[in-house]
Amino acid sequence: MATLGLDLRELRQAVADALGQVDGLIPHRGATAQIPTGSGDQAVVVVVYPDDPYVSYHESFGRSGTVSERGAVARVNLLVRAYVTTADWTSAQDTLDELASTGAGAGRSVFDALMVDRTLGGVVETIHVAQASAYRQDQDTGYLMAEWALTLTKRR
Amino acid sequence: MALLVFTTPDLFVAGAEASAQATSMSFSREGAELDATTFGSEGWAEVRGGLQTTELTVDGYADFALGALALDAQLAAALNGTTEFTVTPEAVADGSLAFMFSGLLKEHTPIDGEVGQLAKLTFGMVGARSPLVRGTVLSSPRTNRVASGTGTSRQLGLVGATQRLWVGIHCLASTGGTITPRIESDDATGFPSATTRATGAGMTAPGSQWLSVTGPIATDTWWRAAWTVSAGTHAILVTAGIQ
Numbered sequence: 001m002a003t004l005g006l007d008l009r010e011l012r013q014a015v016a017d018a019l020g021q022v023d024g025l026i027p028h029r030g031a032t033a034q035i036p037t038g039s040g041d042q043a044v045v046v047v048v049y050p051d052d053p054y055v056s057y058h059e060s061f062g063r064s065g066t067v068s069e070r071g072a073v074a075r076v077n078l079l080v081r082a083y084v085t086t087a088d089w090t091s092a093q094d095t096l097d098e099l100a101s102t103g104a105g106a107g108r109s110v111f112d113a114l115m116v117d118r119t120l121g122g123v124v125e126t127i128h129v130a131q132a133s134a135y136r137q138d139q140d141t142g143y144l145m146a147e148w149a150l151t152l153t154k155r156r
Numbered sequence: 157m158a159l160l161v162f163t164t165p166d167l168f169v170a171g172a173e174a175s176a177q178a179t180s181m182s183f184s185r186e187g188a189e190l191d192a193t194t195f196g197s198e199g200w201a202e203v204r205g206g207l208q209t210t211e212l213t214v215d216g217y218a219d220f221a222l223g224a225l226a227l228d229a230q231l232a233a234a235l236n237g238t239t240e241f242t243v244t245p246e247a248v249a250d251g252s253l254a255f256m257f258s259g260l261l262k263e264h265t266p267i268d269g270e271v272g273q274l275a276k277l278t279f280g281m282v283g284a285r286s287p288l289v290r291g292t293v294l295s296s297p298r299t300n301r302v303a304s305g306t307g308t309s310r311q312l313g314l315v316g317a318t319q320r321l322w323v324g325i326h327c328l329a330s331t332g333g334t335i336t337p338r339i340e341s342d343d344a345t346g347f348p349s350a351t352t353r354a355t356g357a358g359m360t361a362p363g364s365q366w367l368s369v370t371g372p373i374a375t376d377t378w379w380r381a382a383w384t385v386s387a388g389t390h391a392i393l394v395t396a397g398i399q
Contacts, residue, residue: 058163060175060179061162061164061165061166061216062164062175062176063164065176072164072176073176073177126274
């Protein structure tokens, strides 16, 4: 059972920590001034952003939890965005494919990294990773990127 | 209480609290419409009220984290038998409004859903010789009972000759001893000469019970919950209403 309370910063940090277990990923729990900050073909910056709607407070009846009451179910939507350099386009696409892969042979899977512990260390009730986007070029940075949509369920 | 955005009711069934798992509920009372039309009805259909029924449906999320105390476990144990249900429109507290009844737990779907969605549960009840009672909380489960005592007196009124005082009791937690709830009445708020009107069974584990006191009670308008605790810690909800 996860802890009570809804600390959004803690949730984004927990996702970043889980992604930090993937070799070569440089996770940030929020936007950074420079993207990417890594170097080399294998260095990938991942940033955990709020998705829209960010927080749904009333997914069940109930209030914020106390010792004698279980907290109401809340839902938090996050977006994990991975950026890779485009010095070598083929390599960039291969890297994002590697991150979007799962299961045997996928040593750098974002999905698998988040599924290892669905409570993210006891921070949430459960996490659901529904889909990864197609990769595309980020208009602001010029880097190639892909996104993963996460839904975190938590008692507040 | 003004208009209500329905976000924070408290729901109790058997010996479990369903508040933070439930996502919707429907609680209705309906009387059968009996056709009584005759030639003497002067061209209009004529009906009479027949048997009344109370029905409840609750939908929510499945959550098995509490083990034997989980809503799922309580419902599984109570299925196809009579149990009790209480809802307070807002946070349960001494003196707050409550709606309750005793009924047959006729339906329990412990887990249901689609891939990628939170697993859901559903349960449904139908009244068993009990009305849907509009009552008052006489003891809140938010305060643990560790010694014998009484609740705050509430002026619920007289019980008419055709009425009853209905009492719903939910024990949500009980460790280390027995708690025996009862209902007392008096003609003054200070209870100078309390009369015990009903005594429930001693409770040593989560569960619920339903009591009724037959009218008339023409002298006492003040009512309160009372309890005897042998030892241990207990969380009980006691509600009462006259109908």
